[in-house]
Amino acid sequence: MSKPETIDRLTERQRACLELVAKGFTSKEIARKLGISHSTVDNHVLAATQLLGVADRREAGRLVAQLGQQLPRQAAGLTDEEKTSIVGVQEELQQQISAGLKLVPPIGGKLNEQTLGHKTIQILSLAFLSTMVVIAMALLISGAFKAFR
Known part of the structure; x- marks a missing residue:
């Protein structure tokens, strides 16, 4: 199986993790950005590395960055309305936290x-x-x- 076909088989999370790896982020930084634990990031990266048949995460990240740009995403991104509602909920929670006991x-x-x-x-x-x-x-x-x- 060729590399573009293999990259197409990556899950959305695996691809997102590898794209951030290609940008130089650590597992903990990726976890914060995606809202998951760093061990989950490591699991996604490991599974993707094995699926791609590459030696390490940097090589997998480079491969996804090079070939993945031409490939369509598996899942559609959030709509502006969904993003706005998520941001609204996060801001409301922050206000509740900041209004609490200091x-x-x-x-x-x-x-x-x-x-x-x-x-x-x-x-x-x-x-x-x-x-x-x-x-x-x-x-x-x-x-x-x-x-x-």
Whole structure:
């Protein structure tokens, strides 16, 4: 089977992963862009590499970048309406997160890409909260012991 026919057999995710590999992205960066885990990216790249019969991911990426440009996609991309609705949902979730309790650092996504100063403040606030919880637990336990004497 020729390489263009083999590339045509790649799934949409495999092709997307290899296109990003060709652009020099790491598995973790690809995972963030596609919204999947980095191990899933590695699985897609490995399956595609084996299907193409190439030595490594860079060679597979180059092959897809060179030959894949002339080939049609297997699945149609999102329409503008679908993209807009996805962006709207993401913005709504971000607003809900930012309106919540500020003592706990944000989890995942771009909100977690903070400056060193912000990270330090978040770590110190978590340390303070943890200390307060330990003190409260110690007071409760000591009070329970005093009550049962």
